[in-house]
Amino acid sequence: MKFIDSIQIAFSNLFRQKLRTLLTIFSIVIGATLISLVYAVIPGFENFLNAQFNSMNSPKLIEIYASKERPGQEFMGSIGSGPEEYKEGDSGSISFDFATFKDADMEKISQVDGVKKVHEIPMPTVEYAKMEEKDKRLKVSYAVYLPEFLQENLNLVAGEKLKDSNSGKMMLANQFVESFGYSNAEEMIGKTIILRVKQQPTFDAVASIAVPSSVTAMEEKVKDYKFEVVGITEKTILSSAVYLSYTDALEMSRFARGSDNVLTDKDEQRIVAWVELDSADRADEVKKKIEELGYSGMTYEESQNILNDIFGVLTIAFSSFGVLAMAVSSLGILNTLVMAVYERTREIGVMKAIGATKKTVALLFTLEAALIGLFGGLIGLGLGFGIAELLNIIGHKTVLSAFDTLDLSNVSSLLLLAPGLSVVVATIAGIYPAIRASKLDPVKALHYE
């Protein structure tokens, strides 16, 4: 028997009991829809966040911490792994005792072989940003020193990247362009922006004043810093961020905290820094050396793995609902086909009498099951992707309007998983009825009433 003929016969057999077949197909559609939805939406999110993550990151980066344990690691480590043995000097509960860097530490780390430079990260609090020539004031969520090496994967829509030596210059998030009333990012290049910084003394600054009552009496101090716009980034989730050179960011930080201690030995917030490597290949090796010196660190790869792990877990968790639904529907397929074997017993007898082998009979039922899976899977894929597309459209018109590059209906080969899996599940469900049909005694089958 030719395979194409088997498919044709199986196909026509499938629709003898239309309603039953449709209901059986529908049962597998549910699982396939869920799985397709998961594989359309989650990789979309993952790609988006990965791109975001990479836009201001580099494989040459190790984030280092002054403490022996990475902050939060102790907490993460306590999940699922069970209690660890207590050692003298450990604190019983999770501690948030962050050690701070001193100049000597920085010196030691920069001497490590493979380290090109240690970047400290001044992050001044900015009150608002304002164009010199306009009155409109905009909030700034994030003002930070962004070293050149972290700009490798950053795409600009206008201007050029910020050099480490570019004192007095800045890069802006794309969203400022529209908010300041420009239609084209190019128009903003070369313009002057004023960042206002308000002094908000922190505890160490207050303590140094030594007169607690003076806190309330303190005058509100502000200072305006002028910058020339050199670059506009593409849209990122950091929609109101500004990027500054080290010297400017440090100066603004010191003013904002009302203290010259920022990033000195007296700074109690000096707990994290960025190590720039000579070469990304040496990340693990350098990290190990830094840890041997009594600090902790997280390489680019590790931080990316954390992100990927989160999405991996999410994908498995959500798609397991779909797999479960499919497993349940396989019982429906089994039932449908066992009934079909009963109904067609005489017919199977005739088929055997006129020359069908056991294999042919088994193949016809297996194919019928596979076709149920295929149709269910394809409909599920269509529905799942359709729902994802709908979420995408509605999402981008509402809550996700700022994130152009977030594609919730992500097309990838992973989408073939749902139809593939439903064909496999259905085919497995069809094995028992197929064997049963093929083993029917032709004489008994011919006389079956």
Added chain:
Amino acid sequence: MISIKNAKKTYRMGDEEIKALDDVTFDVKQGEFIAIIGPSGSGKSTLLHTIGGLDSLDNGSITVDGDDLAVLKDRDLARYRNKTVGFIFQNFNLQSRYTALDNVELGLIFAGMPKKERKEKARAALEKVGLADRVSHKPTELSGGQQQRVSIARAMVNSPKVILADEPTGNLDSKSGEKIIELLHDLQQKMNVTILVVTHDDRIAHKADRILRILDGKIVEDVTNGKKEAVKEYTD
């Protein structure tokens, strides 16, 4: 053409053992038209099923056109049923959702014949049984006699050497039955097909070259060309 030696087949019905075939031995020549008669449960159908390769013997052998059925594996047995023999059933056993043409074509599909060729062959077979104008009718749109002719077309479409018919006129009125008998006789005459018919129908017995009477699984009478011959074994 067909050689049956010491064929034995026993069924169990509850505690009772039924000897469907009890040491049956006979030969059939190419082109013979044989009527197998006997009361219900005497083993006629079992004999037909074993010759057709649908059922196996407990003991003894059946050789058809050089094939010893006992040694054929499923695949070869299927090919034997497809090519060497053709079945005709009392209740036609046509597939109701298929047209006459589809029904006749089915065996050719199992044989792996290309579409165009098998359509032509099936059409020719239907023409031969006088149903050229009924090819696209479904069984429910055909009379009993027409349905049986479709099943004859199905049985002979692959040019078998042997046709095995189980009460082919049993479900038909006498006029339709007559036509079926004519048709079978015609096939034998024109195509030199060997025909074995299990029947209660005297008219078929009259047309036959030879009559085998079976009782309790034994051949108790073997009559050729109207002459009674001594039967080797008698009932106990």
